[in-house]
Amino acid sequence: xxxxxxxQIWTQRRRNRWxxxxxxxxxxxxxxxxxxxxVMAHNRMIPNGYDITDTWQIVYGKNVNDSxxxxxxxxxxxxxxxxxxxxxFASSDWSITPFSGSYNGDRIxxxxxxxxxxxxxxxxxxxxxxxxxxIHSITTGQPARLLLSxxxxxxxxxxxxxxxxxxxxxxxxxxxxxxKTYRVTDIVENQKRFDYYQPGNVVFYPDKLNDMSSPxxxxxxxxxxxxxQFKEEVTxxxxxxxxxxxxxxxxxxxTKEVRIRNAIMIFFLLNIALGVIGTFWFRNQxxxxxxxxxxAMGSSHRKIQNQYLLExxxxxxxxxxxxxxxxxxxxxxxxxxTLGQVVNNSGYITANKWLRFLITNGMTxxxxxxxxxxxxxxxxxxxxKVHPVEALRDE
Amino acid sequence: MLQQYFKQAWQLIRQNKLFSSIYVIGTAxxxxxVMVLAILNHIKTANIYxxxxxxxxxxAKTISMAPVDTARFKYTNSGNLSYKAARLLFMPLExxxxxxxxxxxxxxxxxxxxxxxxxxKSRYVDTAYWEIFNFRFLSGKxxxxxxxxSGLQVVVITESLAKNIFGSSEAVGKYLEYxxxxxxxxxxxxxxxYVMEETYAQIWMPYTCIEDYDKEWSERGGMIGDIxxxxxxxxxxxxxESIRNEVNENVHRYNAQATDWKADLMGQxxxxxxxxxxxxxxEGPDMIKIRIQNCLLIFLLLLVPALNLSGMNSTRMERxxxxxxxxxxxxxxxxxxTNQVLTENLLLTGLGGLAGLLFSYLILLFTRDWIxxxxxxxxxxxxxxxxxxxxxxxxxxxxxxxIILLVCLVMNILSALIPVYRSLRKxxxxxxxxxxx
Numbered sequence: 001x002x003x004x005x006x007x008q009i010w011t012q013r014r015r016n017r018w019x020x021x022x023x024x025x026x027x028x029x030x031x032x033x034x035x036x037x038x039v040m041a042h043n044r045m046i047p048n049g050y051d052i053t054d055t056w057q058i059v060y061g062k063n064v065n066d067s068x069x070x071x072x073x074x075x076x077x078x079x080x081x082x083x084x085x086x087x088x089f090a091s092s093d094w095s096i097t098p099f100s101g102s103y104n105g106d107r108i109x110x111x112x113x114x115x116x117x118x119x120x121x122x123x124x125x126x127x128x129x130x131x132x133x134x135i136h137s138i139t140t141g142q143p144a145r146l147l148l149s150x151x152x153x154x155x156x157x158x159x160x161x162x163x164x165x166x167x168x169x170x171x172x173x174x175x176x177x178x179x180k181t182y183r184v185t186d187i188v189e190n191q192k193r194f195d196y197y198q199p200g201n202v203v204f205y206p207d208k209l210n211d212m213s214s215p216x217x218x219x220x221x222x223x224x225x226x227x228x229q230f231k232e233e234v235t236x237x238x239x240x241x242x243x244x245x246x247x248x249x250x251x252x253x254x255t256k257e258v259r260i261r262n263a264i265m266i267f268f269l270l271n272i273a274l275g276v277i278g279t280f281w282f283r284n285q286x287x288x289x290x291x292x293x294x295x296a297m298g299s300s301h302r303k304i305q306n307q308y309l310l311e312x313x314x315x316x317x318x319x320x321x322x323x324x325x326x327x328x329x330x331x332x333x334x335x336x337x338t339l340g341q342v343v344n345n346s347g348y349i350t351a352n353k354w355l356r357f358l359i360t361n362g363m364t365x366x367x368x369x370x371x372x373x374x375x376x377x378x379x380x381x382x383x384x385k386v387h388p389v390e391a392l393r394d395e
Numbered sequence: 396m397l398q399q400y401f402k403q404a405w406q407l408i409r410q411n412k413l414f415s416s417i418y419v420i421g422t423a424x425x426x427x428x429v430m431v432l433a434i435l436n437h438i439k440t441a442n443i444y445x446x447x448x449x450x451x452x453x454x455a456k457t458i459s460m461a462p463v464d465t466a467r468f469k470y471t472n473s474g475n476l477s478y479k480a481a482r483l484l485f486m487p488l489e490x491x492x493x494x495x496x497x498x499x500x501x502x503x504x505x506x507x508x509x510x511x512x513x514x515x516k517s518r519y520v521d522t523a524y525w526e527i528f529n530f531r532f533l534s535g536k537x538x539x540x541x542x543x544x545s546g547l548q549v550v551v552i553t554e555s556l557a558k559n560i561f562g563s564s565e566a567v568g569k570y571l572e573y574x575x576x577x578x579x580x581x582x583x584x585x586x587x588x589y590v591m592e593e594t595y596a597q598i599w600m601p602y603t604c605i606e607d608y609d610k611e612w613s614e615r616g617g618m619i620g621d622i623x624x625x626x627x628x629x630x631x632x633x634x635x636e637s638i639r640n641e642v643n644e645n646v647h648r649y650n651a652q653a654t655d656w657k658a659d660l661m662g663q664x665x666x667x668x669x670x671x672x673x674x675x676x677x678e679g680p681d682m683i684k685i686r687i688q689n690c691l692l693i694f695l696l697l698l699v700p701a702l703n704l705s706g707m708n709s710t711r712m713e714r715x716x717x718x719x720x721x722x723x724x725x726x727x728x729x730x731x732x733t734n735q736v737l738t739e740n741l742l743l744t745g746l747g748g749l750a751g752l753l754f755s756y757l758i759l760l761f762t763r764d765w766i767x768x769x770x771x772x773x774x775x776x777x778x779x780x781x782x783x784x785x786x787x788x789x790x791x792x793x794x795x796x797x798i799i800l801l802v803c804l805v806m807n808i809l810s811a812l813i814p815v816y817r818s819l820r821k822x823x824x825x826x827x828x829x830x831x832x
Contacts, residue, residue, distance in 0.1 A: 015713075018706030025699060256765050267428055268699060271421065275703040278417045282710040 027323035084225025125210030197340035308380035422747025425700030477620025519602035535582030704810035
């Protein structure tokens, strides 16, 4: 059957080459977009390392100094006593809460001479932070705990601990950053900066000063929390961290990027659909007699339809082969970037060049195959409805 | 003759409804994507209310200050210009017709002692600003030079803000509070669309009413500051080169006497088409790369549908081979036949183009909240209450229709020329003999 269809594709090559060329081009273009979407979906599936459902950010609009400290304390107390509020955390360091725009970067080493790794520093004043955002210790499985009494202690994320210490037990070892030596007290879950990012290296260490001059307050709430009531009784300046995440992604242009890529992909796929429908519809008209003959000779309607589908899929397969070679060239020219890759040797599929290539090309093929099969099926159904007598009379 | 072609083409379209509709949809798809890009570019670069002088404008946004002694100061700093930088590098220029400096801000506006606060976008400007941009004053006029020099608290507001605060656009002479300070309204202008990046605001006032607008910071030579834009209006685009030279001379002069920090304008002042791509304060846009990317994108957006249409055209031409053979046998020249087929095809492409244009308007309508940020690294979400309005001049104008005609022609040639040429090259006997198999 396949050999027969291949022969037919070859005899009709003059008519097929346009759709062939289009499929080839679109395969490569779609692969480029599919690869981006794959990395995006892959990254989003990695756990964030924290949990922002039912968490809210409250901005205390005023500056806090010695004279206004008591006002602020009362405000904080009011929030604490509000029904449904489970955990409260306040800090002036806006770079430590999830989806914050600011970032406090540094380099970490085992000692001042060994290899360094880029890290994000998070200075935490109270341990309620870890309860609030559900950041767990790897060793205990419980919400993580900083040793707040000793300011030269630190908790590392798991990926950072592995990069620094390999298979050694990191707890009790020392690390060097910010020109000081810190003792590792615990290992916490890997932390992502944004949903679509891969986990980066993060360190948590005690904030002795716990400055409150322009505070941001985070709360975790339970089921009996009423937002309306809170807005009325405490403050209307409250936003959920999920909203913050959304606006953050919008501001970083990722929302727009995804929309534009989707639009271009839909555009290409629509073109493919139109092209395949057009090409095969013409075939219906020009091959009516052939189809009539086939039906007259006992070919079933299903068989005619299958032949169309197979033919369309074979053209796609033939176009995919050179397209994949073009894709290899694009890959080797390093034109493919990995979205949100913070650590180079992350161990994720996205860092495995050829496995990722295989997966994304496979996905592209399946995607196009679905479109092509569906588009070919419309004229195929039409064709199989041809009455043999009608068709043969055309002769 | 042309009429005959069109008649024939119309008949063909009607005979073959399915082919025609697939063909038209295919063309419309391809053209709509290109038209979206063209319209966006038009909105960002053409002379549109109130920025009627874009073709004669030059802009400066940022400055980069590099330390002379890298042992003392490690890093190069960059940011917006300071008033000192504008005063030294731009204000003494002689070639431009007008020079203006703009700072932007936002704060609350309201009736005096009223709780109804409206968050507004404001621009602190000078008198030249009103001559560079052609605002339509519904009543009143811009603040005067005397107002500006003495730093009077006077404002020009938009019609919608006047209606919002006073309930009517008759607001000249009344007072409003901005940032909890009283301002007298001297003029009311027609609203500005959010898409006009240099002029969108609700309220304008002299920058001399900011207390320390000319404050000099001691760091980085005092050249980095709060000025959002310096506008230079040239007499004509041919002056751009001499303005640039003049600016460069000023930079040289500054750097010759500077001891700690050297200034670099990174190719500024920019003309409009470059200015819309300048986002970073520490580097200029790579225009060659941007142009190549845009051309490639447009080419691909046209090529894919063109391949589609070529396939359909070639099948159609094969079916009409007999007809062509007969025409040839009766003495029609090849160029005549080519012309005929191309005209027929152009009619279809034109229909597709029209549908594509309408479709691109739809796309813009549904994506207007974010599509203008296309090509930018960061997006800004719309300020509260603002809406992106496309005026008629942005969407319906000679340039857009010219572009669509051009795109249709390119599409026509891309999709029809090769199939037509190939089928007409066949010998008459072949064309007459070949029966469709």
